[in-house]
Amino acid sequence: MRQIIGILLLILLPATSALAAEVRVAVAANFTAPTQAIASAFAEDTGHQLIASFGSTGQLYAQIKHGAPFDVFLAADNRTPARLESEGQVVAGSRFTYATGALALWSAQATLVDDSGAVLRSDKFKHLAIANPKTAPYGFAATQVMQALGLQKQLAPRLVEGQSIGQAYQFVASGNAELGFVALSQVYRDGKLAEGSAWLVPAELHDPIRQDAVILREAADNPAAQALVDYLHGERAAAIIRSFGYQLGDQL
Known part of the structure; x- marks a missing residue:
């Protein structure tokens, strides 16, 4: 058998x-x-x-x-x-x-980013991370947000570009940039922010x-x-x- x-x-x-x-x-x-x-x-x-x-x-x-x-x-x-x-x-x-997807302005620091994105108009940061807008759709969306807010020229000297949204996130997570535009999915888990502080960018500020x-x-x-x-x-x-x-x- x-x-x-x-x-x-x-x-x-x-x-x-x-x-x-x-x-x-x-x-x-x-x-x-x-x-x-x-x-x-x-x-x-x-x-x-x-x-x-x-x-x-x-x-x-x-x-x-x-x-x-x-x-x-x-x-x-x-x-x-x-x-x-x-x-x-x-x-x-x-x-x-x-x-x-959704775009977020995020910092690993718990209190740096307010719930309206006003930090972008402040001097509380030296570096703002984004993904390369030529190759990464989330990076392109970030440039649209800065244009919509009238901040593109003001923020240009502080931009740090990652080749992907993953690298942009790493710049912020490591502290090499105080804040950055990232995908909400990178900092969001089960209905809440996993760490740090963030502004969920209104969808009307960029293309879907x-x-x-x-x-x-x-x-x-x-x-x-x-x-x-x-x-x-x-x-x-x-x-x-x-x-x-x-x-x-x-x-x-």
Whole structure:
């Protein structure tokens, strides 16, 4: 009997393993923490493995265009995935908005940032971190906010640019910049600010940060890629996305 069970296990294990696959995902830096949480839940629920690479949307676009082996792209805007779509680089019909982001002015210091952003007009800081507005949608949104407030020229000498919103966050977290424009998801957990002080930037001060996802053309036959997109439409992923301060995309 033991020998029969052993033979059955040898037959069943390869079949079970064949059902699991890997999906390589290019992820905008603002979505790092949610992706890590989603990856764990996704593996638990589907058996598939999510392997993520993080960076600015512009940097990831360049890597994709140069042949980087990604299956799915989670961007920080809707323009870049639309551009890839127009260039024939994505699976037709796969593009959708998975989240809408929010921008925050944040400091690791508990009392530096007030609830109206008035600190930007003060001399209480020497350095203001933002992501590169040419490659990072959150950095571009930060420049729009400064323009809307009439502060772009005044703040220009104090700006410190990170290549991604992740690097901008690190400048502030490390104390190299007293405050910075970051993604709300980087400092927000389960309905509250994790640390420091922050001003949630009113959405009307910048263009909507609609974050789109696509399945890339080379992954058309990868079952894990489609499984991930389906998972992002599901309730468990939606709960994770909300917990980091995002609004849900239109199709969630």
